[in-house]
Amino acid sequence: MLQACFDKEVVKDTEWRDRDSNECAFYEERRKAGDPVCDSSDARRECPLACGRKLCWERGGEFP
Numbered sequence: 001m002l003q004a005c006f007d008k009e010v011v012k013d014t015e016w017r018d019r020d021s022n023e024c025a026f027y028e029e030r031r032k033a034g035d036p037v038c039d040s041s042d043a044r045r046e047c048p049l050a051c052g053r054k055l056c057w058e059r060g061g062e063f064p
Contacts, residue, residue, distance in 0.1 A: 011053055016046035024050040 013024040018040075028050035030037040038044055038051035 011048050013047045013049045016042075018042070027051055 015023070017023055024047035027037050027043050027047045031051060038047070044051050
C-alpha cells in the first residue's frame with residue numbers, strides 16, 4: 001500500500017493536551033520508547049509528527 005508524506009508547513013503538532021495534561025512531546029517520547037500511546041485517535045490527530053507522521057523530506061519515517 002502506498003503511503004503519502006506530508007509537508008511540515010501543513011502538518012504540525014498542536015498545543016493540545018490530553019486529560020492528564022500531557023503534551024505532544026510526551027507522546028513522541030513514549031512512542032520512541034516503544035509504548036503504543038499513539039493508538040488514541042485524538043493523539044494521532046492532534047500530534048501527527050509526535051506520533052510518527054512521515055514528512056516529505058525525511059527518509060524512513062514511521063507511520064502510525
